[in-house]
Amino acid sequence: MTLTFAAPSDAARPLHLVAPEDLDAFLGGLDAAARAFVTATGFAAKPGQVALIPGEDGPAAAVAGLGSPEARRRERFVLARVRAALPAGDWEIAEEMPEEARDEAALGWLLEGYRFDRYAAQTAPGAQLVAPRGCDAARIEAIAAGEALTRDLINTPACDMGPDALQAAVESLAQEFGAGTTTVLGDDLLTEGFPMIHAVGRAAATQPRLVEMRWGDAGPLLTLVGKGVCFDTGGLNLKPGSSMALMKKxxxxxxxxxxxxxxxxxxxxxxxxxxxxPAVENAVSGGAFRPGDILTSRKGLTVEINNTDAEGRLVLADALALAAEEESALTVSMATLTGAARVAVGPDLAPFYTGDDTLAGVLSEAGTRAADPVWRMPFWDPYETMLEPGIADLDNAPKGGFAGSITAALFLRRFAPESYLHFDIYGWQPTAAPGRPKGGVGQGARALLQALPRALGL
Known part of the structure; x- marks a missing residue:
């Protein structure tokens, strides 16, 4: 699947994007026949509403509704709705658009073309778009390709996306862009100093591992740490079936x-x-780590295991401790870490944590500009005592159920370097929306990409 724009062509038909407040002016610019036709269709410029303007050999143009300003603030990727309603062929946006609205429209159009077709054929929209005038087409295509990779990886079930397949995905990506990779595998995790990654993954049929990729030889160092629990049964604290159904994500x-x-x-x-x-499967076997176990992390901090289903923070902790051994301009962790985050903000917002107020402001603004909403959560220091069980340095699952996302973030902060940003994402679109079919979805990545120039001084 390739999410790209159509090449410029004289055959591309004009696509007019009209808001309700501009509808009368638009209709006034049409010839009488076209105006009468569009009016007869009941076109009112509602979000995603489409009217085709006939020509001699079929539709000569189309007009699509953007909705009211309030509707545009509420719904992302309105143009994605339009794509599905247009007939096959090349289309070109007729009007000039403000930069942010133009780029959001273009990206939404491309993302609407995404289909997960590994196991069954899927029909993609036949309508294609010429890159809108003034937009950086290569940048938007690169963003769409990155999002498609994220969706493909999440959507692939654990039978085909275990720790070994996740490692292969990293290596394939590295080969494509000339990056280098190293992997610490199985019992070598113990000798190389990653005991908690080993403990979480040792019960599975596929060995646990830590995969590292490096790219670039100049500029500030950005370290990205991603939770790679390819399937989570909950371990000996076994999840109920209803909670296990989506654990491929x-x-x-x-x-x-x-x-x-x-x-x-x-x-x-x-x-x-x-x-x-850190790529593992949290499975159940005779070798599984147990509630009540005390693990010694790479950093030397001891962790009492009060719930084997709070395993993501364990594997991330060892990886973050490694990250902290080398100075980075910014270290970012991304994880589907807690259900508490979903209770707090729902599936559509990506909550993030940072102690840097300037970075938080930059990221929040970037999320708005990139149509990738994020929401700051607090590193609330008074909750630190909830992490301290008494017989070990840290508790991986504080009792009581309060502030679960915050305490998980505070746990990770104990291992992370000073310049640290953590995302507790959901990674799943529960119901289809414009540009976002039901299934795996990236969250926070576009916001971070938009923020990088200011955050790192690029």
Whole structure:
């Protein structure tokens, strides 16, 4: 699947994008026959509403509704709705658009073409778009390709996306862009100092591993750490079936990091990139780690295991400790970490944590501009005591159920370097929306990409 724009062509038909407040002016610019036809269709410029303007050999043009200003604030990717309603062929937006609205429209159009077709044929829209005038087509195509990679990885079930397949995905991406990779595998995790990654993954049929990718030789170092739990049974604290059904997506942090890495490399951003993926399956067997176990992390901190289903923070902790051993301009972790985050903000917002107020402001603004909404959550220091069980340095699952996303973030902060940003994402679109079919979805990556120039001084 290729999410790209059509080449400029004289055969491309004009697509007019009209808001309700501009409808009368638009209709006034049409000839009488076209105006009468559009009016007869009942076209009112509602979001995604389409009217075809006839010509001698079929539709000569189309007009699509953008909706009211309130509707445009509420719904992303309105043009994605339009794509599905247009007949096959090449189309070209007729009007000039403000930069942010133009880029959102163009990206939404491309993302609407995404189909997960690994296991069954899927029909993609036949309508194609010439890149809107003034937009950076290569950048938008790179963003769409990164998002498609993220979605493909999340949507692939664990039978075909175990730790070994996730490693292969990293290596394939590295080969495509001339990056280098190293992997620490199985019992070598113990000798190389990653005991918690080993403990979480040792019960599975496929060995646990830490996969690292490096790209670039100049500029500030950006380190991306992605939770790669390819399937999460909950371990000995076994999940009920209803909670296990979507656990193929528990590597959504790794998938989102890899999609972002792909975009960064495709755009040749002037930075050095380091990607760390602890790839495991949290399974049940005689070798599974147990409630009550105390693990010693790479950093030397001891962790009491009060719930084997709070495993993501364990594998991330070892990876973050490794990241902290080398100075980065910014270290970012992305993880489908807690249900508490979903209770707090729902599936559509990507909550993030940082102690840097300036970075938080830059990221929030970037999320709005990139149509990738994010929401700051607090590193609330008074909750630190909830992490301290008494017989070990840390508790992986504080009792009581309060502030679960915050305490998980505070846990990770104990292992991370000073310049640190954490995303607790959902990674799944529960119902289809414009540009976002039901299934795996990236969250926070576009916001971070938009923020990087200011965050890193690029």
């Amino acid at each position: 528990d590597m959504g942090g790794a998938a989102t990091v890899l999609g972002l890495a792909r975009t960064i490399m495709a755009l040749k951003l002037p930075l050095r990139l380091r990607v760390l993926i």
